[in-house]
Amino acid sequence: MYHRVAEESCDPWGLCVSPAAFADQMAVLAKYRAAVDLTAFSSGEGYSKSGASIAVTFDDAYVDNLTAALPIIEKYEIPITIFAVSQTLGRRREFWWDALTRAILESATLPVSLTLKLGEDVREFAIDDRPEDRALAQNWVADEDGPRTDREKLYVELWNAIVLLPPEAQDLVTDEILLWAGASLKGPESRYPATREELSGHAGHPLLHIGSHTRTHRSLPDLSLAEQAEEIEGGHRDLEETIGARIDRFSYPFGRLNSSAKKLVEALGVDVACTSAVSAATSTMDRLALPRLQSVERDEEAFTRWLQDEHHLLLRVGR
Ligand SMILES: [Zn+2]
Structure with missing residues (x-):
């Protein structure tokens, strides 16, 4: 595969x-x-x-x-x-999981908190993003390592929530997360x-x-x-x-x-x-x-x- x-x-x-x-x-x-x-x-x-x-x-x-x-x-x-x-x-546009990777794992810095409506729930996330965490995330293997930092924990929590949403909501939430992370809405066309x-x-x-x-x-x-x-x-x-x-x-x-x-x-x-x-x-x-x-x-x-x-x-x- x-x-x-x-x-x-x-x-x-x-x-x-x-x-x-x-x-x-x-x-x-x-x-x-x-x-x-x-x-x-x-x-x-x-x-x-x-x-x-x-x-x-x-x-x-x-x-x-x-x-x-x-x-x-x-x-x-x-x-x-x-x-x-x-x-x-x-x-x-990218698949939502690639946009999420770009927003959460590739962004230079992340704001300290995120409030997001996910389906019927409003969820609050607090993020203590250390300077070294972005570099750490570049070699992260999610299946093997499990989340090690707030960045990686946020990624897993958002992934597990977005996967359950209908496609229109997946697009809207992903865009909201990209904007929150300061990433561009448009990802590379190669993806x-x-x-x-x-x-x-x-x-x-x-x-x-x-x-x-x-x-x-x-x-x-x-x-x-x-x-x-x-x-x-x-x-x-x-x-x-x-x-x-x-x-x-x-x-x-x-x-x-x-x-x-x-x-x-x-x-x-x-x-x-x-x-x-x-x-x-x-x-x-x-x-x-x-x-x-x-x-x-x-x-x-x-x-x-x-x-x-x-x-x-x-x-x-x-x-
Ligand atoms: Zn597939």
């Missing part, structure tokens, strides 16, 4: 792999002839090669998937799946999602498959059944219209699902759906809830060791 092929100094969720490291990693998959299309896992082919098969996926359809990743996957002939969020395509035209322009590309990642990237288990249907069926329909072809794969936003969300996905007739559970997929697993391994910045040697030693993949000798 990848998200972005880009370099960012602050990347708390490990979403970025640099173009150089991504090229190294694709070279490894090519050397071991390990890469298969994701639907190989629904046909059983992906499991049958005893650890040799790896499908490359990208969540969220960031523009760099097409500008930075595509030339590399073409060079090494690696099939990929890009999971797109239909109503974020072409938006001239934007691709446009519909950019995506549909690659429909039919022999290596590039498009999958659905819902309509607006809400946390599905926190929604009503009607809202889940809107997100899952709506996003699927939008995307089929955009690319003019059937969509046969799906990825759950934030990797989160429950039984009703999975039933809705199943009703779409997709062949395979991915979570973010951290594991290699095996043949006994549900093809509508396949786990994935998140690839992070690693060079050729480290990437090979990670797959072989930690996950018992790539066990065949490269040819």
